Amino acid sequence: MTSIDVYLFYYTILIIYLVGTISFLFYLIKPRQVISRVAFFITVSAFILHSFLLIYWYLTLNYFPVTDLHQSFSFFSWSLVGVFIIVNLKYKLPVLGSFLTPLATIFFIFSATIFTNEPIPLPPALRSFWLPIHSTLAFVGEAVFGLAFCVGIMYLIQENQIKKKKWGAFFYRLPSLKTLDDLNYLCLSVGFPFLTFGIITGSIWAEYAWGSYWSWDPKETWALITWFIYAALLHGRLNIGWRGKRAATFSIIGFGAILFTFLGVNLLIPGLHSYESLSSQVP
Numbered sequence: 363m364t365s366i367d368v369y370l371f372y373y374t375i376l377i378i379y380l381v382g383t384i385s386f387l388f389y390l391i392k393p394r395q396v397i398s399r400v401a402f403f404i405t406v407s408a409f410i411l412h413s414f415l416l417i418y419w420y421l422t423l424n425y426f427p428v429t430d431l432h433q434s435f436s437f438f439s440w441s442l443v444g445v446f447i448i449v450n451l452k453y454k455l456p457v458l459g460s461f462l463t464p465l466a467t468i469f470f471i472f473s474a475t476i477f478t479n480e481p482i483p484l485p486p487a488l489r490s491f492w493l494p495i496h497s498t499l500a501f502v503g504e505a506v507f508g509l510a511f512c513v514g515i516m517y518l519i520q521e522n523q524i525k526k527k528k529w530g531a532f533f534y535r536l537p538s539l540k541t542l543d544d545l546n547y548l549c550l551s552v553g554f555p556f557l558t559f560g561i562i563t564g565s566i567w568a569e570y571a572w573g574s575y576w577s578w579d580p581k582e583t584w585a586l587i588t589w590f591i592y593a594a595l596l597h598g599r600l601n602i603g604w605r606g607k608r609a610a611t612f613s614i615i616g617f618g619a620i621l622f623t624f625l626g627v628n629l630l631i632p633g634l635h636s637y638e639s640l641s642s643q644v645p
Contacts, residue, residue: 371415376467376474378408379439379564383467386507388458398456402447405463409443416440423486426494428501435473437497438624442466451510453545457535461512470481492567499563503556504620507592510549514610519541521607537604543557543583546609547599561585584623589615 384399391485416437419427427433446462449455520536536542566587569575576582595612604612 368415368418369636371411373474374392375408375411375415378404378411379443379463379467379470382408382459383463386456386463389456389534390460398459398488401459401463402450402456405459406447408439409447411442412440417644419553424496425488428435428497429488432473432476434624435469435476436503438471438501439466439473442508443500445502445509449545455536455541455545457516458509458512461516462509463566465508465512469580472561475498477596486517491572492563492570495562496563496567499556500560503560504624505531506549506553506556507613507617510546510553513542513549516612517546517610518614519608543606543609549591549613550596550599550609551644555624557589557592561589567631577581581623584619588616588619590622591619604622 382401382405385397385404389397389401416427419433428437438449442462443466446458446466450458517539520542521540523532524539535617537545564582565575568577568582591612595604595609595616598612599609
């Protein structure tokens, strides 16, 4: 494809994601099965096209497309939608799309604002087979925690309505507190191993690239802080009985730490993983 073709394809995907997001938001207002099916079909269509784009980038660039901020936003958006599709197919909770697809679309919009189709030579540290392994584990884990973040927000909304005995429109559209709490625990159980192995493979990669498994680089430090937040939540759920509002709140805080590790550290704090600009590359 030419550069123009890639641009058109990229923004076509963005438009379809936007339509899917609007459809899911409309479903939140008018919870009709036909609306949820249409919204899900549109979102799956965008996800499939997005997958083809990632494959095209991989074949064209000859490396895993997560080496700059634009690509990372795109891959994270793809991961979020992929996690939602899997969960919705298994548990039939289309209302999750009303909360998660806006989040995924926002990241894809961020990616679109700094879109570039120009290949950049990879630095030596990124020429490693650990790149796809570490990146996939990390992004999938973060995407699962992104779903937990959305579930946590839904839980707090539902819990607040019940506590105040104000049966608003959301009360009849959101799942029960038990369903949301169970889903939050499922996300924690799945996301935590991915995050753990993402950190482990990143450490192994760091030893190959820089000669040290751990150098207390700012991103490494914040990744560890994030891991401890979710480890504390998992420990609390298994051994102390943390449930409900506390677990939902921790899920929101944990995802905030993920976003800061993913973006804030890379852009604001100098280190081995820092972006010098929006298009620079980091491992």
